[in-house]
Amino acid sequence: MSEPLVRVSGLTRRFGALTAVDRLDFEVAPGELFGIVGPDGAGKTTTLRMLAGVLPPSGGDATIAGVSVARDPEGAKPALAYMAQRFGLYEDLTVRENIDFYADLYRVPRRDRPARRERLYRFSSLGEFEHRLAGALSGGMKQKLALSCALIHQPRLLLLDEPTFGVDPISRRDLWLILHEMVAEGVTTIVSTSYLDEAERCDRVVLLHEGRTLALTAPAPLQQRLAGRLVIASAEQPRVVRDRLRAHPAVRRAALFGTAIHVVLEEGADPDLLRAIEGVSDVAWGEPSLEDVFIDLVAAEAAEAA
Amino acid sequence: MSTRHEAAAGVPPRNAGTAIEVRELVRRFGAFTAVDGVSFRVAAGEIYGFLGPNGAGKTTTLKMLTGLLRPTAGHAIVAGLDVARDALALRARIGYMSQKFSLYGDLTVAENLELFAGLYGVQGERRRERTAWALRMAGLERGTERLTGELPLGWKQRLALGCAVLHEPPLLFLDEPTSGVDPVARRAFWDLIYELAAQGTTVLVSTHYMEEAEYCHRLLLMNRGRVIAEGSPGEIRALATEPIFALRTDDAARAVAGLRDRPGIVEAAMFGRAVHIAVADAHGAEARIGDALAAAGRSCDHLEQITPSLEDVFVSLVRREGGAGAR
Numbered sequence: 225m226s227e228p229l230v231r232v233s234g235l236t237r238r239f240g241a242l243t244a245v246d247r248l249d250f251e252v253a254p255g256e257l258f259g260i261v262g263p264d265g266a267g268k269t270t271t272l273r274m275l276a277g278v279l280p281p282s283g284g285d286a287t288i289a290g291v292s293v294a295r296d297p298e299g300a301k302p303a304l305a306y307m308a309q310r311f312g313l314y315e316d317l318t319v320r321e322n323i324d325f326y327a328d329l330y331r332v333p334r335r336d337r338p339a340r341r342e343r344l345y346r347f348s349s350l351g352e353f354e355h356r357l358a359g360a361l362s363g364g365m366k367q368k369l370a371l372s373c374a375l376i377h378q379p380r381l382l383l384l385d386e387p388t389f390g391v392d393p394i395s396r397r398d399l400w401l402i403l404h405e406m407v408a409e410g411v412t413t414i415v416s417t418s419y420l421d422e423a424e425r426c427d428r429v430v431l432l433h434e435g436r437t438l439a440l441t442a443p444a445p446l447q448q449r450l451a452g453r454l455v456i457a458s459a460e461q462p463r464v465v466r467d468r469l470r471a472h473p474a475v476r477r478a479a480l481f482g483t484a485i486h487v488v489l490e491e492g493a494d495p496d497l498l499r500a501i502e503g504v505s506d507v508a509w510g511e512p513s514l515e516d517v518f519i520d521l522v523a524a525e526a527a528e529a530a
Numbered sequence: 531m532s533t534r535h536e537a538a539a540g541v542p543p544r545n546a547g548t549a550i551e552v553r554e555l556v557r558r559f560g561a562f563t564a565v566d567g568v569s570f571r572v573a574a575g576e577i578y579g580f581l582g583p584n585g586a587g588k589t590t591t592l593k594m595l596t597g598l599l600r601p602t603a604g605h606a607i608v609a610g611l612d613v614a615r616d617a618l619a620l621r622a623r624i625g626y627m628s629q630k631f632s633l634y635g636d637l638t639v640a641e642n643l644e645l646f647a648g649l650y651g652v653q654g655e656r657r658r659e660r661t662a663w664a665l666r667m668a669g670l671e672r673g674t675e676r677l678t679g680e681l682p683l684g685w686k687q688r689l690a691l692g693c694a695v696l697h698e699p700p701l702l703f704l705d706e707p708t709s710g711v712d713p714v715a716r717r718a719f720w721d722l723i724y725e726l727a728a729q730g731t732t733v734l735v736s737t738h739y740m741e742e743a744e745y746c747h748r749l750l751l752m753n754r755g756r757v758i759a760e761g762s763p764g765e766i767r768a769l770a771t772e773p774i775f776a777l778r779t780d781d782a783a784r785a786v787a788g789l790r791d792r793p794g795i796v797e798a799a800m801f802g803r804a805v806h807i808a809v810a811d812a813h814g815a816e817a818r819i820g821d822a823l824a825a826a827g828r829s830c831d832h833l834e835q836i837t838p839s840l841e842d843v844f845v846s847l848v849r850r851e852g853g854a855g856a857r
Contacts, residue, residue, distance in 0.1 A: 263712040265682030309710075362585025364854070390629070390709040392583040392738050393841050394854050397799045404783035404800075418712045424802040425782070443803070463724060479717060482744035482840075483763075513802065515713050522714055 234284030246435035259426035260416040266432040268416040276306035305379035311370035315359030330377030344372040347402040364395025384415040420515040450512035457485040458506040465503040546574040549732035555604035564590040566755035579746030580736035583854035586752040625694035635679025650697035664692030684715025704735040770838040773812035777805040778832040788826025
């Protein structure tokens, strides 16, 4: 195992009486694609801001390539790129001018720029809009431009705060292609997301809830937690039937996934029991997604707190 | 399969009146045509979904339907009113939740509700009832004195929805109300939409989440300012022309890179940890995919043809229409 690029130990951030991030511990290896997931207000953005050196921790520390973000926030910055949810694009500059601006900011040598720009254009399909004002781009294109600006200096560590926020399914695919290309080239990437199908693609994820770690693992073993207990019920009236399922003693949880109802059974319960419920047209074993596990863990945590 | 999807949103209202009638609606900004001859009809009580790439013209259309933007040409009748002539009267009959957070972050929850009740002319006993209802709905009964700006996004959005319907409008417009909201809060938000629809409210909602599109009675898919498909989720799914294969492999990211731009392969993209591959022709596709993977040095653990997901169909329809525009 190689030396971790990022080491987080006891990382804590308080805002007045609120503890937004509460003693986080994790490490990220070079080249890893690491996901931060959790409900709204779990502390994802606060964690990324501390790693990026733009928000000082209240306690604990994180090191990026050995440099402490608490003691030397400026020292860690050259190694990383941080794309905040509201990334600073200049709307009155063109696509090309924005990229050049960030290249200047990070002192990218002039002779290296054309090749890097061309590569980013190839991934992002932004080349044909090179001379368009950033303010006139669609939301998806803006996100791709923001990512290109963040990548122009070839950072070792990429920190992305919900890069696909408000982005359509097509641009979302493009953004992930760029990300995978970067990871393949060895760029360590930490990404927060509210799309759990995106989190499934990460090598490992940390699942946060109210600032604390609920789970820290590869997605596959996390999904195994519900193996043998997740069934998918079909119904003509999914919402009505979901409510009936929730009232059934064999059912721990029931949630809609599109038109299907995902049911987590109580330990040892027989899925065929569900067939007797009025309106259920079919019942089948399901393969648990990360979203199933997320809902289960967060609901269990909320039930404990109540 | 399709019967189940048709019924996704429950029984759509039958023989209901028309809530929205749009004919050849156009909006130009200078030389750019953002909305280009859009026509559709929404029945009263329907949950009607707007899909399309960023920049397809969804928000511009919503702004015209809510009287915030004048159409360049064409007509839209909303709740019996012409949006170009009766924009002010329209305001009282609709609720609108914009993409950008519309509440005042530096006001408390209670102050925001008071403000919107005042704006909508909700008075006296009714004001008390409606604000109490909105607080209950948003789960903020014990948070009335909290600053709105400090609430988690999911709660903010529920409160914004409560404010948008304080005056009990028969028609509700929601522009990407759940963008960036976590899955648990997103479900809670859709339960609210259903509650409103069950009470007879017509809902027009735009979204980028395909599982939310499944919750709608009917969908309108836009690209580059035009309508490219319309129908129930089942009908839209039936428009799929390219066979889709799902692949499980040890390294999906590299498999995608190896599959793109190969002969016979139209599209390859990650879907969770699996790869969805659109092919021009199902015949011999498995062998072609296997060859491409072998050339890229990737293994093929499991490959099967699947029913296309709504996202697969969405991507394929937009591609067929020349891809997404840049604005």
